[in-house]
Structures are given as C-alpha cells and as structure tokens.
Amino acid sequence: MSESDEGFGFAPDHDAPIPYLLRIRDYYQTLGYGAPYRWAHYAEVPFAPVAKPLAESRIVLVTTAAPYQPDKGDQGPGAAYNAAAKFYTVYSGDSTAEHDLRIAHVGYDRAHTTAEDSDSWFPLPALRRAATAGRLGGVAPRFHGAPTNRSHRTTLDTDCPELLRRIREDKADAAILVAV
Amino acid sequence: MCHQTVSLVARHLEANGIPTVVMGCAKDIVEYVGVPRFLFSDFPLGNPAGRSRDRESQDLTLELALRVLETAPAPRTTVQSPLRWRDNPDWKLDFSNIERLLPEEIARRRAEFDRQKEIAKKIRVKPEAAE
Numbered sequence: 001m002s003e004s005d006e007g008f009g010f011a012p013d014h015d016a017p018i019p020y021l022l023r024i025r026d027y028y029q030t031l032g033y034g035a036p037y038r039w040a041h042y043a044e045v046p047f048a049p050v051a052k053p054l055a056e057s058r059i060v061l062v063t064t065a066a067p068y069q070p071d072k073g074d075q076g077p078g079a080a081y082n083a084a085a086k087f088y089t090v091y092s093g094d095s096t097a098e099h100d101l102r103i104a105h106v107g108y109d110r111a112h113t114t115a116e117d118s119d120s121w122f123p124l125p126a127l128r129r130a131a132t133a134g135r136l137g138g139v140a141p142r143f144h145g146a147p148t149n150r151s152h153r154t155t156l157d158t159d160c161p162e163l164l165r166r167i168r169e170d171k172a173d174a175a176i177l178v179a180v
Numbered sequence: 181m182c183h184q185t186v187s188l189v190a191r192h193l194e195a196n197g198i199p200t201v202v203m204g205c206a207k208d209i210v211e212y213v214g215v216p217r218f219l220f221s222d223f224p225l226g227n228p229a230g231r232s233r234d235r236e237s238q239d240l241t242l243e244l245a246l247r248v249l250e251t252a253p254a255p256r257t258t259v260q261s262p263l264r265w266r267d268n269p270d271w272k273l274d275f276s277n278i279e280r281l282l283p284e285e286i287a288r289r290r291a292e293f294d295r296q297k298e299i300a301k302k303i304r305v306k307p308e309a310a311e
Contacts, residue, residue: 011269012269014269014270014272014273015269015272016272017207017208017220017222018206018208018272018275019208020183020206020208020209020275020276021208021209021212022208023275023276023277023278024276026278027276027277027278030278030286031286031289031290031293032290039184039209039212039213040184040187040188040212040213041212041213041214042191042213042214043214044214045191045194045214045215045216045255045256046191046194046195046216046255047194047216047254047255048193048194048195048196048197048198048199048200048216049199050199050249050250051199053250054246054249054250062186062189064182064185064186080292081292081296082296083296083297083299083300083303084299084303086300086303086304087303088303088304103226106181106182107181107225108224108225108226109224109225109226109271109274109275111224111271111274111275112224112265112271112274112275113224113225113226113227113232114232115226116232116233117232117233119229119230119232119233119235119238120226120227120228120229120230120231120232120233120234120238121226121227121228121229122229123203123229123230123238123241123242125238126229126230126235126238126239126241126242127242129239130239130242130243130246135243135246136246146185146186146189147185148181148182148184148185149181149185149304150181152188155184155185155188155189156188156192159185159189160188160189160192161192163189163192163193164192164193164196164198167193167198168198172198173198173199174198174199174200174201174249175190175193175198175199175200175201176200176201176203176242176245176249177186177189177190177200177201177202177203178186178202178203178204178228178229179182179183179185179186179187179202179203179204179205179206179210179228180182180225180226180228
C-alpha cells in the first residue's frame with residue numbers, strides 16, 4: 001500500500017466522471033475508423049442572465065429522446081442501438097399531454113441502464129410538478145425534440161435556429177435541455 | 181452526440197438571450213463544447229433526469245438544475261449532483277472501453293456499426309416528419 005492509500009479515504013482512481021471523449025476516440029480507432037471525430041469545441045461561452053424569478057418564468061423543455069414508432073423495430077427497455085428510430089428534423093409535443101419517448105436511437109449505457117422509465121431522461125412530469133408547486137411560473141405549451149446529428153452544420157445552421165424560433169413562439173423565458 | 185447537440189442548442193439560445201441549463205451525464209463532452217450552466221449527474225448515460233422509478237431522485241435532480249439556472253454566477257458553471265449511482269464505481273469501467281473487449285467482439289461491433297450507419301443514412305436522406 002502506498003502512502004496515499006493510508007487512511008485518507010481517497011476514492012479509487014476510476015471513481016471519476018467517465019472520460020467519454022477519450023473512450024470514444026479509442027473505441028472507434030480500434031474498430032478501424034481512421035481520423036477521430038472532431039467534436040464541437042469553443043473557448044468563448046455566451047451567457048444570458050436570468051431576468052426574473054423562476055416562479056414567474058415560463059420554462060421550456062428540450063430533449064433528444066424520440067417519439068416511439070411502433071413500425072421501427074425494438075425500442076423497448078434494453079433494445080440494441082436502433083438507427084431506424086432516429087429522427088432528423090425538430091419536432092414538438094404538447095406539454096400537457098402524455099408522451100411515449102424512447103432512447104433506443106442513441107448510445108446510452110446499455111450495460112448499466114434499463115431504459116424502462118422515461119421520467120429518468122424526459123423530466124416533463126417533474127417539471128409539471130414543480131410548476132404546480134409554484135416553483136415555476138409555468139411550463140411552456142410545447143416541448144421540443146432536438147435531432148442528434150453528427151453533422152455540426154445541420155445542428156448549427158438548421159436545428160438550432162428552428163428550435164429558437166419555436167421557443168420564441170412559445171414565449172419561454174428559460175430552457176432546460178436534457179441530453180440522453 | 182446527444183450531449184454535443186444540446187450543448188450547441190444551449191449556446192445558440194443563450195446567444196439569443198434565452199438562459200439555459202443542460203442536464204446530462206457526460207461531463208467532459210458538455211464542458212468541451214462549452215455551455216453556460218450544467219447540472220452533471222455522475223450516472224450511466226441515459227439517466228440525466230434521475231434514477232429510474234424513483235420520483236424523489238427525479239425531483240431532486242430537476243430542483244438542482246433549476247437552482248443552477250437561477251444562481252450560476254458566470255458561464256461554464258457545472259454543478260455535480262450529490263447522488264451516487266452505486267457505492268461501487270466499477271460500472272464506470274465498461275462504457276466503450278476498448279481494453280475490455282475481445283477481438284471477435286470488436287469485429288462484431290464494427291459490422292453492426294456499419295449496418296446501423298446505412299440505416300441512419302437512408303432516413304437522413306429521406307427525412308420523415310416527426311411531429
């Protein structure tokens with residue numbers, strides 16, 4: 001035992017956030033896909049101050065989950081990655097209705113996640129509870145689905161402006177964006 | 181891709197005057213893109229809004245995100261949820277960890293990845309309205 005392990009209560013080395021950028025790079029390189037993916041990366045970060053208390057604010061939810069499509073193969077708990085269930089245009093849903101959103105179209109952790117409860121990736125019910133409790137002024141009338149696209153151009157030039165347009169239409173004061 | 185996508189959307193909304201908070205489980209990806217406010221859950225990908233079938237955990241996770249939204253003093257504010265997925269952190273060793281895969285499994289995954297890419301390409305070329 002090294003000195004650093006002697007009774008200081010240190011956590012194991014690997015008990016830290018997973019280094020996804022490194023894992024994914026090594027993974028696809030070993031699979032044989034040449035040049036690594038160039039992730040979006042910025043030095044400057046915009047910042048819009050919150051203008052009023054949340055109890056007076058209308059909050060909009062943005063998700064990368066996909067509406068269930070019964071004709072597109074297995075999208076249930078534990079389903080293998082299913083590209084057929086992907087979507088490539090922004091969609092919107094009624095925030096007051098119930099929705100069946102799935103995550104079989106993305107690379108979630110299939111070894112350690114059951115994907116059986118959409119509330120664990122789509123917090124619309126929790127958001128409604130917060131609004132009912134008076135924590136929020138309200139939930140925007142629609143939530144919005146953001147396509148997960150490898151193409152930066154598509155996300156930046158098409159999907160981002162479309163999401164902004166819809167969120168402005170809904171007169172939302174602030175947004176919660178949930179990544180699966 | 182999910183984390184990159186929402187990070188880019190967050191940046192776009194902020195640049196246009198709408199404050200945002202990102203909820204996610206991939207800390208390095210979100211911070212590498214660069215977002216104003218981020219509630220990080222150190223959970224397996226797929227649980228950005230709390231534990232499955234655990235309303236208390238889901239309400240706490242949302243409440244933390246709301247507090248990050250209203251109190252972040254500057255961009256690149258990351259708060260890590262105090263919730264732990266498991267006492268044993270070994271689950272973190274598995275995801276896309278090439279060192280843990282046998283050569284035949286690597287070959288199988290490559291074939292499957294190519295197959296899924298073809299399927300995705302067909303949808304992308306002929307996108308269907310998903311309203």
